Amino acid sequence: MxxxxxxxxxxxxxxxxxxxxxxxxxxxxxxxxxxxFVGIVGESGSGKSTLAHTxxxxxxxxxxxxxxxxxxxxxxxxxxxxxDMRKIRWKEFSMVFQKSLNALSPVHxxxxxxxxxxxxxxxxxxxxxxxxRLKQLLRMxxxxxxxxxxxxxxxxxxxxxxxxxxxxxxxxxKFIIFDEATTALDVVTQGQIIEEIKSLVKSLSLxxxxxxxxxxxxxxxxxxxxxxxxxxxxxxxxxxxxxQQPLHPYTQGLVRSLPDFAQEKKKLSGIPGNLxxxxxPVHQCVFAPRCPIATEECFKTVPSTEEIDGRRVACLxxxxxx
Amino acid sequence: xRFRTDFAxxxxxxxxxxxxxxxxxxxxxxxxxAPVIAPYKxxxxxxxxxxxxxxVHPFGTDHLGRDVFSRVVHGARxxxxxxxxxxxxxxxxxxxxxxxxxxIGGVFDEVISKIIDSFLMFPxxxxxxxxxxxxxxxxxxxxxxxxxxxxxxNARIMRAQTMSIKxxxxxxxxxxxxxxxxxxxFTHIIPNGMYPVVANSAMQIxxxxxxxxxxxxxxxxxxxxxxxxxxxxxxxSYMSFAWWSIVFPGIFTVITVVTFSFIGDGLQQALYPKLxxxxxx
Amino acid sequence: MDVLFAKYLFRRILxxxxxxxxxxxxxxxxxxxxxxxxxxxxxxxxxPSPQIIEALKRKYNLDKxxxxxxxKYMTNLLKGDLGFxxxxxxxxxxxxxxxxxxxxxxxxxxxxxxFTLGTYLxxxxxRLRKKFGDLIFSLISYVLYAMPSFWLGLILILVFAxxxxxxxxxxxxxxxxxxxxxRKVLDYLHHLFLPVFTLLLIQLPVFYRVTRASIVQNLRExxxxxxxxxxxxNDKLFKKYVMKNSIIPAVTIFGITLGFSITGAALIEIxxxxxxxxxxxxxxxxxxxxxxxxxxxxxMAVFISVAMIVTDIxxxxxxxxxxxx
Ligand SMILES: Nc1ncnc2c1ncn2[C@@H]1O[C@H](COP(=O)(O)OP(=O)(O)OP(=O)(O)O)[C@@H](O)[C@H]1O
Ligand SMILES: [Mg+2]
Numbered sequence: 001m002x003x004x005x006x007x008x009x010x011x012x013x014x015x016x017x018x019x020x021x022x023x024x025x026x027x028x029x030x031x032x033x034x035x036x037f038v039g040i041v042g043e044s045g046s047g048k049s050t051l052a053h054t055x056x057x058x059x060x061x062x063x064x065x066x067x068x069x070x071x072x073x074x075x076x077x078x079x080x081x082x083x084d085m086r087k088i089r090w091k092e093f094s095m096v097f098q099k100s101l102n103a104l105s106p107v108h109x110x111x112x113x114x115x116x117x118x119x120x121x122x123x124x125x126x127x128x129x130x131x132x133r134l135k136q137l138l139r140m141x142x143x144x145x146x147x148x149x150x151x152x153x154x155x156x157x158x159x160x161x162x163x164x165x166x167x168x169x170x171x172x173x174k175f176i177i178f179d180e181a182t183t184a185l186d187v188v189t190q191g192q193i194i195e196e197i198k199s200l201v202k203s204l205s206l207x208x209x210x211x212x213x214x215x216x217x218x219x220x221x222x223x224x225x226x227x228x229x230x231x232x233x234x235x236x237x238x239x240x241x242x243x244q245q246p247l248h249p250y251t252q253g254l255v256r257s258l259p260d261f262a263q264e265k266k267k268l269s270g271i272p273g274n275l276x277x278x279x280x281p282v283h284q285c286v287f288a289p290r291c292p293i294a295t296e297e298c299f300k301t302v303p304s305t306e307e308i309d310g311r312r313v314a315c316l317x318x319x320x321x322x
Numbered sequence: 323x324r325f326r327t328d329f330a331x332x333x334x335x336x337x338x339x340x341x342x343x344x345x346x347x348x349x350x351x352x353x354x355x356a357p358v359i360a361p362y363k364x365x366x367x368x369x370x371x372x373x374x375x376x377x378v379h380p381f382g383t384d385h386l387g388r389d390v391f392s393r394v395v396h397g398a399r400x401x402x403x404x405x406x407x408x409x410x411x412x413x414x415x416x417x418x419x420x421x422x423x424x425x426i427g428g429v430f431d432e433v434i435s436k437i438i439d440s441f442l443m444f445p446x447x448x449x450x451x452x453x454x455x456x457x458x459x460x461x462x463x464x465x466x467x468x469x470x471x472x473x474x475x476n477a478r479i480m481r482a483q484t485m486s487i488k489x490x491x492x493x494x495x496x497x498x499x500x501x502x503x504x505x506x507x508f509t510h511i512i513p514n515g516m517y518p519v520v521a522n523s524a525m526q527i528x529x530x531x532x533x534x535x536x537x538x539x540x541x542x543x544x545x546x547x548x549x550x551x552x553x554x555x556x557x558x559s560y561m562s563f564a565w566w567s568i569v570f571p572g573i574f575t576v577i578t579v580v581t582f583s584f585i586g587d588g589l590q591q592a593l594y595p596k597l598x599x600x601x602x603x
Numbered sequence: 604m605d606v607l608f609a610k611y612l613f614r615r616i617l618x619x620x621x622x623x624x625x626x627x628x629x630x631x632x633x634x635x636x637x638x639x640x641x642x643x644x645x646x647x648x649x650x651p652s653p654q655i656i657e658a659l660k661r662k663y664n665l666d667k668x669x670x671x672x673x674x675k676y677m678t679n680l681l682k683g684d685l686g687f688x689x690x691x692x693x694x695x696x697x698x699x700x701x702x703x704x705x706x707x708x709x710x711x712x713x714x715x716x717x718f719t720l721g722t723y724l725x726x727x728x729x730r731l732r733k734k735f736g737d738l739i740f741s742l743i744s745y746v747l748y749a750m751p752s753f754w755l756g757l758i759l760i761l762v763f764a765x766x767x768x769x770x771x772x773x774x775x776x777x778x779x780x781x782x783x784x785x786r787k788v789l790d791y792l793h794h795l796f797l798p799v800f801t802l803l804l805i806q807l808p809v810f811y812r813v814t815r816a817s818i819v820q821n822l823r824e825x826x827x828x829x830x831x832x833x834x835x836x837n838d839k840l841f842k843k844y845v846m847k848n849s850i851i852p853a854v855t856i857f858g859i860t861l862g863f864s865i866t867g868a869a870l871i872e873i874x875x876x877x878x879x880x881x882x883x884x885x886x887x888x889x890x891x892x893x894x895x896x897x898x899x900x901x902x903m904a905v906f907i908s909v910a911m912i913v914t915d916i917x918x919x920x921x922x923x924x925x926x927x928x
Contacts, residue, residue, distance in 0.1 A: 056832070058828065058832050086834055087834075089832060089834060090832065090833050090834045091834070094832075094833075095832070097825070097828075097829060099825050101825075102824060102825040102826060103825050103826055103829045104826050104829065104830075105826045105830070105844045105847075105848060106826075106848070106922070106923075106924055107847055107848055107851075107921060107922050107923065107924075108843075108844065108847070113830070116830075116835055116839070116843070117830065117833040117834070117835065120833060120834035120835050120836065121834050151923040151924070153923070153924050154923075167829075167833065170833070436618065436621055437625070439618060440618070440621055440622040440625045441625075443622055443859070443862070443907060443911060444622070444625075444626070444904075444907070445863050445903070445907075448869075448884065448900065448903070449629065451885075451888055452633060452888060452896060452900075453633065455888045455889070455891070456633060456637045456891075457637070457638075528749060532749075532751055535751050535754075536751060536752075536753065536870055539751070539753050539754075539870070540870070540873070540885065541889075542888075551751070554751075554753070554754055554757065558757060561757060561761055561765075562761060562765040562766075565761060568754070568757055568758070568761070569758070572750075572751065572754040572757075572758065575749075575751055575754065576746060576749045576750050576751075576754075577749075578749075579748075579749030579750075580745050580746060580748075580749040583745055583748060583749060584745070
């Protein structure tokens with residue numbers, strides 16, 4: 001039995017905006033074991049980033065954690081004081097943010113900013129030690145040393161993304177979250193970076209989450225996959241299970257729109273419809289309005305998450321195939 | 323229509339916008355009904371010279387025994403007229419030039435942009451000063467000159483608006499339908515893109531009022547009207563024993579200009595709700 | 604990168620030259636559009652002698668076509684010949700020269716103070732993060748922004764000079780005392796205080812507002828979230844990162860203010876009877892001394908252009924992105 005590194009239980013996170021409440025994450029539970037990577041997939045707005053930000057406690061001020069518990073590396077994340085949190089964040093765990101383009105100050109050199117970041121948790125290092133370690137870090141992410149002297153705007157999207165990965169690896173964390181680490185990149189660079197992440201993860205024996213709306217990316221990097229829809233966990237299983245035998249109709253839709261599967265069927269079938277309005281409370285299956293197999297029942301009851309064969313799914317029609 | 327009601331709602335929900343509107347309406351009533359509100363004629367001379375504020379003369383009297391309150395009330399007419407005419411002219415010129423420059427593009431646009439940039443770097447007050455000195459001290463000239471020298475900021479805003487609107491689908495459709503450029507500019511681009519210019523114009527009304535006051539203070543104002551700047555200039559020599567003669571016209575100038583700043587900010591917030599969130603935080 | 608910088612600089616110098624040419628052109632046309640005979644207008648005299656008219660005509664090619672005149676006018680200026688004031692019967696530069704220091708001493712002092720204090724207050728307001736303090740500051744800045752500078756000057760004279768008698772009402776030195784040495788400097792500073800204070804109050808809100816808005820905007824930038832998440836102490840994040848990013852707009856405004864400083868305080872100089880450039884300019888307006896007027900105007904354009912280029916260089920050093928523009 002491996003150690004549990006991350007344990008998320010019944011987590012609900014809401015945003016308040018213009019007197020409305022956005023239910024960004026509702027009742028999500030899952031665990032990550034040591035050495036594993038779990039992917040979080042779901043379309044834009046399904047609450048993936050919100051989940052990630054809650055785990056490392058970087059929610060904006062208008063967000064509130066309504067319920068739940070998060071245990072990360074033995075820390076009770078949600079009840080930790082702000083100062084204690086600052087001490088361990090980025091030392092024990094870190095994150096590659098979704099928006100990397102403006103993630104560094106435009107008027108300071110990259111090296112200067114990385115050095116400051118390093119000093120924050122290692123106040124006793126000398127300048128030379130810092131430079132050495134930064135250079136080592138850059139080699140790890142396949143960047144030339146000269147980027148230290150560059151300004152952020154002088155770097156390409158791929159380079160900035162690698163800088164962000166280097167930044168996340170700064171203090172050799174045990175746990176790392178990649179939030180859409182490759183989304184904004186062209187296909188070739190995306191492929192390169194995925195390969196790099198793969199080998200880094202292995203050589204540094206990291207544990208973590210990979211967030212993406214692209215099931216393909218997630219399945220390349222992860223052992224398990226959590227599928228989210230409108231803030232809810234709809235399915236959770238091993239990558240193999242999800243890809244080969246998706247149970248939830250939403251997951252089935254995602255899998256069918258993967259390029260290689262689509263090729264077989266000679267067409268790309270997306271999932272028609274849009275996310276529901278997250279500010280309205282629902283008393284039905286959230287996916288029902290877009291579900292091809294929904295029945296009257298689905299519009300009346302909220303499906304609970306059932307465990308079947310070591311995997312979990314929230315659907316009243318479990319196992320039904322389209 | 324929806325846009326308009328939403329716009330009005332957002333405008334009224336901004337603290338400054340609402341305050342500005344109320345202040346402006348008060349000011350407008352004061353200017354329109356000046357002869358009714360003012361207890362005396364602004365030019366009426368009396369023997370009651372330099373008397374401090376009292377029941378008979380709420381703001382006191384000046385060196386010729388004229389009632390300061392009545393003069394201040396009448397001065398509002400001049401200030402508001404100058405503000406609206408000058409800023410209106412400036413907006414008109416700016417909108418047309420900006421839209422043409424942005425729509426036509428190319429060398430024409432580059433030349434116009436350079437001229438706009440140079441103008442914006444330049445202290446136009448002195449240009450206005452010289453022109454008024456050369457061509458004469460007359461309210462119409464003053465308004466014209468202010469309008470003719472302050473359009474570049476409007477043109478710059480309108481140019482940016484035009485550049486983004488001309489890429490929109492409805493303009494492309496209109497062009498594909500063979501509508502003439504003039505028609506496109508006047509029926510599509512200007513009506514859809516002029517709102518930020520309007521917000522800027524509110525600020526420019528305040529600027530024009532200050533410019534007129536400064537000209538009058540320098541003795542370059544229209545000698546035939548009662549204006550706040552001129553009252554201040556008159557009162558300079560005896561202000562140390564008649565503070566009221568200089569304090570009141572100045573306070574009214576400040577209030578008027580603040581009013582238009584408030585309105586401008588309110589419009590800005592209604593136009594760009596995102597920015598207003600920043601402010602209210 | 605240095606090539607980029609050189610290109611950037613070249614473009615900025617080009618627009619500065621353009622500004623000067625524009626000013627010369629406007630000057631030229633004002634004279635030719637004004638009612639009356641250009642030569643007579645240029646003298647500024649009621650009845651100029653035929654010799655003066657003849658000399659002027661020769662100097663500016665006034666009997667040649669307009670284009671030749673324009674060209675001549677331009678070359679005269681570019682040769683550094685600022686013209687001759689027939690009203691004062693002296694070359695323009697002799698009139699202008701002694702006025703430069705008094706004016707710059709007010710305007711530069713005030714701009715430096717306004718820049719420092721305005722940005723400082725903006726930082727203070729954003730660090731306090733108290734709604735009330737922010738509201739008070741912004742109301743004050745609205746009012747100061749709306750205040751006619753000459754009126755503010757007069758009110759300050761009324762209160763601090765006439766009533767309280769803390770400061771002199773006008774001038775640069777006490778004419779009756781004729782101090783020497785250190786006493787003279789003190790006397791000068793004593794006279795300097797009110798005009799500088801007036802100008803400071805007028806300029807302060809501009810710096811305050813622009814920096815305040817810039818800080819608010821910068822605090823929501825992604826780099827703040829990221830660097831804070833990384834564990835950078837808030838203090839360092841603010842002082843090193845947010846401050847440098849937020850100060851850039853204020854530096855631009857500072858440059859523009861300095862550019863205007865050669866004539867910028869004309870109204871205040873009038874109010875305080877300060878013997879500066881602005882006074883000379885206004886006297887020239889009233890006496891219709893166009894030669895002098897236009898040379899001041901030309902000088903102002905040059906001053907603004909230089910300030911503009913220097914500002915652009917400073918901004919390019921602060922913000923590497925602008926070199927790409
Ligand atoms: N600061 C915020 N204030 C209010 N609502 C927010 C905020 N951030 C996110 N939301 C809302 O919460 C919901 C979930 O957003 P989140 O960013 O977690 O989605 P996501 O799955 O990461 O999407 P994407 O793939 O686009 O990154 C969305 O409806 C979004 O509009
Ligand atoms: Mg996201």
